[in-house]
Amino acid sequence: MQEERRLAVLRAIVEDYVSTREPVGSKALVERHRLGVSPATVRNDMAVLEEEGLIAQPHTSAGRIPTDKGYRFFVDRLTQIKPMSAAERRAVATFLEGAHDLDDVIQRSVRLLAQLTHQVAIVQYPTLSRSSVRHIDLVSLTARRLMIVLILSTGRVEQRVVELPDEIDEETLADLRARVNRAAVGERIVDAATALGALIDQVQPEHQKHVTRIGAALVEAMSNERHDERVVVGGTANLARFGDGFDTAIKPMLEALEEHVVLLKLLGESTKPDSITVRIGHEGPYQELATTSVVASGYGPGEEAVGSLGIVGPTRMDYPGSMSAVRAVARYISTILDQA
Amino acid sequence: MQEERRLAVLRAIVEDYVSTREPVGSKALVERHRLGVSPATVRNDMAVLEEEGLIAQPHTSAGRIPTDKGYRFFVDRLTQIKPMSAAERRAVATFLEGAHDLDDVIQRSVRLLAQLTHQVAIVQYPTLSRSSVRHIDLVSLTARRLMIVLILSTGRVEQRVVELPDEIDEETLADLRARVNRAAVGERIVDAATALGALIDQVQPEHQKHVTRIGAALVEAMSNERHDERVVVGGTANLARFGDGFDTAIKPMLEALEEHVVLLKLLGESTKPDSITVRIGHEGPYQELATTSVVASGYGPGEEAVGSLGIVGPTRMDYPGSMSAVRAVARYISTILDQA
DNA sequence: TCTTGGCACTCGGAAACATGGAGTGCCAGC
DNA sequence: GCTGGCACTCCATGTTTCCGAGTGCCAAGA
Numbered sequence: 001m002q003e004e005r006r007l008a009v010l011r012a013i014v015e016d017y018v019s020t021r022e023p024v025g026s027k028a029l030v031e032r033h034r035l036g037v038s039p040a041t042v043r044n045d046m047a048v049l050e051e052e053g054l055i056a057q058p059h060t061s062a063g064r065i066p067t068d069k070g071y072r073f074f075v076d077r078l079t080q081i082k083p084m085s086a087a088e089r090r091a092v093a094t095f096l097e098g099a100h101d102l103d104d105v106i107q108r109s110v111r112l113l114a115q116l117t118h119q120v121a122i123v124q125y126p127t128l129s130r131s132s133v134r135h136i137d138l139v140s141l142t143a144r145r146l147m148i149v150l151i152l153s154t155g156r157v158e159q160r161v162v163e164l165p166d167e168i169d170e171e172t173l174a175d176l177r178a179r180v181n182r183a184a185v186g187e188r189i190v191d192a193a194t195a196l197g198a199l200i201d202q203v204q205p206e207h208q209k210h211v212t213r214i215g216a217a218l219v220e221a222m223s224n225e226r227h228d229e230r231v232v233v234g235g236t237a238n239l240a241r242f243g244d245g246f247d248t249a250i251k252p253m254l255e256a257l258e259e260h261v262v263l264l265k266l267l268g269e270s271t272k273p274d275s276i277t278v279r280i281g282h283e284g285p286y287q288e289l290a291t292t293s294v295v296a297s298g299y300g301p302g303e304e305a306v307g308s309l310g311i312v313g314p315t316r317m318d319y320p321g322s323m324s325a326v327r328a329v330a331r332y333i334s335t336i337l338d339q340a
Numbered sequence: 341m342q343e344e345r346r347l348a349v350l351r352a353i354v355e356d357y358v359s360t361r362e363p364v365g366s367k368a369l370v371e372r373h374r375l376g377v378s379p380a381t382v383r384n385d386m387a388v389l390e391e392e393g394l395i396a397q398p399h400t401s402a403g404r405i406p407t408d409k410g411y412r413f414f415v416d417r418l419t420q421i422k423p424m425s426a427a428e429r430r431a432v433a434t435f436l437e438g439a440h441d442l443d444d445v446i447q448r449s450v451r452l453l454a455q456l457t458h459q460v461a462i463v464q465y466p467t468l469s470r471s472s473v474r475h476i477d478l479v480s481l482t483a484r485r486l487m488i489v490l491i492l493s494t495g496r497v498e499q500r501v502v503e504l505p506d507e508i509d510e511e512t513l514a515d516l517r518a519r520v521n522r523a524a525v526g527e528r529i530v531d532a533a534t535a536l537g538a539l540i541d542q543v544q545p546e547h548q549k550h551v552t553r554i555g556a557a558l559v560e561a562m563s564n565e566r567h568d569e570r571v572v573v574g575g576t577a578n579l580a581r582f583g584d585g586f587d588t589a590i591k592p593m594l595e596a597l598e599e600h601v602v603l604l605k606l607l608g609e610s611t612k613p614d615s616i617t618v619r620i621g622h623e624g625p626y627q628e629l630a631t632t633s634v635v636a637s638g639y640g641p642g643e644e645a646v647g648s649l650g651i652v653g654p655t656r657m658d659y660p661g662s663m664s665a666v667r668a669v670a671r672y673i674s675t676i677l678d679q680a
Numbered sequence: 681t682c683t684t685g686g687c688a689c690t691c692g693g694a695a696a697c698a699t700g701g702a703g704t705g706c707c708a709g710c
Numbered sequence: 711g712c713t714g715g716c717a718c719t720c721c722a723t724g725t726t727t728c729c730g731a732g733t734g735c736c737a738a739g740a
Contacts, residue, residue, distance in 0.1 A: 002711080025703050038713050043704070061703050061719045100561075101499045135479040137489075149477060149489065149497075157489060157497045159441055236576060237594040254577040342682075365732050380684050383733070401690045401732050 006045045008035060010054055011078045013046075014066050018316055023063030068281035068315060071293070075278050075319050082320040084328055088116070096332050102126075102155035105336055106232050109309065109329055114235020116325035119313035120253070122263050125230040126154035126306040126337070128222060133184045133192045138177045138214065143167040148214060150221050152189075154306060154337060158221040165209050172207060179203065180214070189222045229260045231267075235311075242314050249314065252288035256312075262286070267308040270298030273334055276323050281315045291315055295322045299330040301338035309333070346385045347418060348375065350394055353386075354406050354414045358656055363403030408621035408655060411633070415618050415659050422660040424668055428456070436672050442466075442495030445676055446572050449649065449669055454575020456665035459653035460593070462603050465570040466494035466646040466677070468562060473524045473532045476558065478517045483507040488554060490561050492529075494646060494677060498561040505549050512547060519543065520554070529562045569600045571607075575651075582654050589654065592628035602626070607648040610638030613674055616663050621655045631655055635662045637670040641678035649673070 012033045016024040026039040026046060035042065046064055049055045054070035057063075066074065084092070095112050099105040106123050113121035137149040144167055150158040183199050184192040196215045203211050236257065242249045256262045265285055268277055279294045293315045298305025309330055311322055352373045356364040366379040366386060375382065386404055389395045394410035397403075406414065424432070435452050439445040446463050453461035477489040484507055490498040523539045524532040536555045543551050576597065582589045596602045605625055608617055619634045633655045638645025649670055651662055 023703090027703075039703095040713055040715095041711085044712085047705080057704085059720070061721075063703065101501075134481075135477075135487075137475075137477045137479075139475045139477075139491075141474075147475065147491070149475070149491065151477075151479060151487070151489065151499075155499065157499060159491065159495070159497060234598065237591070237598050239594060240591045251577070251580045254579060258574065258577050363732090367732080378684055379732095380686095381682085384683085387734080397733085399691065400734095401692075401730095403732070 002045070005035065005037070006048060007078060008033075009042055009045045010049055010066070010070060011074060013049075013055055013064055014070065014074045014078075017065050018318055021316065023058055023065050025063035028063070065316075068283065071280045071315060071319070072283075075280070079320050081276075081327060082324045084324050089328070092116075092328050092332055096329075096336060099336065105155075105333060107234075109333055110232045110234035113309065113311060113325060113329050114238060116329070117311045117313070117318075117322045118235075118238050118241060119311040119317065119322065120236055120238055120257070121234045121309070121311050122267060123232050123234075123309040123333075124264060124267060124307040125232070126152075126156060126300070128152065128156070128158075129189055130300070130304060130306045131156070132186060132188045134186075136177070136180050136184055136218065138173055138180070140168065140170070140173055146173075146214070148217050148221070150218060160217045160221050162213055162217045164213060168210055172210075176203070176207065176211065176214070180218075184218075193219045193222060229264060231260050231263050233257050233263070238313075249291050252286075253292065253312070256286065256289060264308075266294050266312060267296045267310050268294075270296060270305050270308045272303070273298045273300045273305045273330060274327070276327055277310075278319065278323065293317060293319075295319070295326050297326050297330040299333045299337075301334050306337070342385070345375065345377070346388060348373075349382055349385045350389055350406070350410060351414060351418045353389075353395055353404055354410065354418075357405050358658055361656065363398055363405050365403035368403070405656075408623065411620045411655060411659070412623075415620070415663075419660050421616075421667065422664045424664050429668070432456075432668050432672055436669075436676060439676065445495075445673060447574075449673055450572050450574035453649065453651060453665060453669050454578060456669070457651045457653070457658075457662045458575075458578050458581060459651040459657065459662065460576055460578055460597070461574045461649070461651050462607060463572050463574075463649040463673075464604060464607060464647040465572070466492075466496060466640070468492065468496070468498075469529055470640075470644065470646045471496065472526060472528045476517070476520050476524055478513055478520070478554065480508070480510070480513055486513075486554070488557050488561070490558060500557045500561050502553055502557045504553060508550055512550075516543070516547065516551065516554070520558075524558075533559045533562060569604060571600050571603050573597050573603070578653075589631050592626075593632065593652070596626065596629060604648075606634050606652060607636045607650050608634075610636060610645050610648045612643070613638045613640045613645045613670060614667070616667055617650075618659065618663065633657055633659075635659070635666050637666050639670040639673045639677075641674050646677070 009029065012029055013024050016029065016032060026042040029035065029042055030037065030039050046055065050064065053067060054073055055064040056067050058065065092112060096105065096108055099108050106125060110121045110123045131152045131154045134153050135151040139147040139149065141147055141161065144164045146162050146164055148160045148162060179199060180196070183195040187195055196218060200208055200211050200215065239250050239253060256266070270277060274297065276295065276297045281293060282290045284294060291314060292312055294310055294312050296308055296310030298308050300306035310326055349369065352369055353364050356369065356372060366382040369375065369382055370377065370379050386395065390404065393407055394413055395404040396407050398405060432452060436445065436448055439448050446465060450461045450463045471492045471494040474493050475491040479487045479489065481487055481501065484504045486502050486504055488500045488502060519539060520536065523535045527535055536558060540548055540551050540555065579590050579593060610617060614637065616635065616637045621633060622630045624634060631654060632652055634650055634652050636648055636650030638648050640646035650666055
């Protein structure tokens with residue numbers, strides 16, 4: 001089948017171009033890959049592939065490079081996710097095991113991902129909206145100032161200081177604390193808010209204004225959109241590998257990395273853990289990043305993702321390797337969140 | 341006085357070079373600055389300045405650029421910190437006012453600083469060692485797993501999960517919680533540790549092992565060196581302004597930004613708030629960053645700094661402006677921490 | 681003693697030009 | 711349908727030329 005060989009040629013071109021960063025010619029191809037045919041034959045195949053829009057020539061008398069469409073074909077049909085080596089698996093495990101708290105887990109993940117892929121890594125914090133309340137604490141700082149501590153199932157901690165309308169004694173506070181916890185603990189964020197609302201009617205009238213105040217602060221803390229946007233970036237030094245084109249690739253990338261909203265859009269909405277998304281070049285939402293690809297995945301202990309993570313790199317990247325690394329790290333975070 | 345004019349020439353060279361990024365020649369100087377003398381005279385002055393090591397020629401038949409020593413002289417003697425415009429002051433105030441919690445304050449500060457200076461901004465979290473305990477919470481996850489939440493005066497939150505030697509009931513836990521808080525709240529970190537140690541003898545023997553375990557976790561969390569290293573970076577997109585020399589300037593910079601330890605060393609130990617440090621080029625601790633300068637300041641509500649912040653940019657930077665911005669942001673953080 | 685115009689000199693950078701080689705497309709023969 | 715051969719293209723690289731900004735120095739003037 002020549003059809004088959006043509007695809008082998010495409011695969012070879014992608015692989016060579018990724019590793020050498022240079023347009024690959026027919027002669028070099030047959031030398032590096034045992035295709036069993038002559039350069040002339042490969043040239044014919046190349047002509048067909050070019051007609052199909054899978055590869056292109058930067059200019060006449062240069063080798064071929066894959067187009068975005070070519071990479072897409074490669075990712076979808078010509079390769080499968082590279083399983084990680086035992087050593088790599090071990091590295092991932094030990095690297096993430098030592099983490100103390102959520103911040104630590106996220107931070108280590110980002111580093112690990114950047115190290116494994118040699119690309120820029122992005123990890124989103126677990127979203128508030130999809131987690132549940134683990135504990136709420138009310139601490140009086142002074143008689144009229146109260147600190148509210150909100151602890152979520154994912155390990156995230158939010159705190160707020162509120163000014164109370166008037167003084168509150170320890171006893172009442174203890175009562176409130178108990179009630180609030182009884183109402184909210186275990187509930188998902190959305191439900192917790194309504195549960196807290198219902199609480200107002202259950203307390204003595206003279207305490208209602210306190211509850212209202214506290215409830216408002218809690219609801220505010222829970223629905224904190226800003227924090228839903230929290231992402232951590234690592235491996236920016238790998239931008240140096242982007243190679244040429246400072247203005248066309250690195251500058252817009254640096255700008256994107258500053259904007260969390262942009263990054264979140266890049267990662268995309270992965271609703272399910274363990275399904276890897278690859279977005280190649282122009283497929284992404286930003287024109288300035290047309291020369292970059294994103295490999296992303298959701299993570300989370302259950303069926304539903306509580307956050308996303310991924311890597312961003314030049315379209316000319318090692319897709320199988322990246323996908324494998326992203327998957328591995330996503331899985332590890334998921335299990336760790338499950339334990340915590 | 342020709343001595344005076346010579347320094348005017350130096351100042352003019354620094355200013356021109358900073359704004360044009362190009363070696364400045366005698367003719368251009370007299371045109372842009374009203375020095376009242378001819379190019380030939382300026383050339384003579386330049387020769388003297390060069391002999392003194394304050395300026396240099398990239399090559400014969402090129403204009404002059406300031407040396408590190410020249411910048412140092414400029415910063416120390418030829419300029420004073422530019423006061424910020426009213427509009428800028430207002431921007432800073434409104435920008436930082438909306439912050440809810442510590443994370444927010446830090447994040448906003450970093451952005452603001454980057455925006456004001458058009459450089460890379462670095463803000464260190466308040467160090468643990470210099471803050472005091474505001475509240476400790478013990479939350480039982482299961483009968484034998486306990487989450488410890490440590491909240492500090494600066495607003496920082498640390499959390500740990502510990503496995504208890506055996507089960508503990510809610511009542512005992514409440515008692516422990518009260519005791520632990522009574523012992524540690526308000527104490528500075530160092531003292532809190534000893535206070536917790538003393539606590540062990542005061543509880544019933546059957547609970548001692550719990551207290552020991554909890555105490556150990558707390559002490560560990562308090563003395564967490566790793567978290568003392570926490571810094572946030574922003575404005576990396578401004579690296580694009582670094583201009584030429586990707587390898588000589590941007591790459592090492594990106595690498596440095598990955599390593600929090602390096603960043604902290606760059607910021608240096610500012611023990612007092614409101615004293616601004618400028619480190620120019622080779623004066624810094626890293627050879628790879630010999631073409632970059634750091635403008636830093638401590639911050640903190642009291643006499644002693646609880647953290648540092650600053651900016652990093654090419655030696656060819658607007659020192660007066662940067663110093664002014666760093667000072668302004670440091671002051672605002674200080675006052676905000678004071679209120680919180 | 682300092683300043684200034686004049687002048688010869690230097691040297692980097694841009695432009696113009698040459699050249700070698702990798703790669704292509706196409707064709708005729710197997 | 712594959713292959714070797716061949717003419718052709720064109721980029722990358724190296725070489726040469728040339729221009730001009732800038733310098734240092736000197737002799738004359740204030």
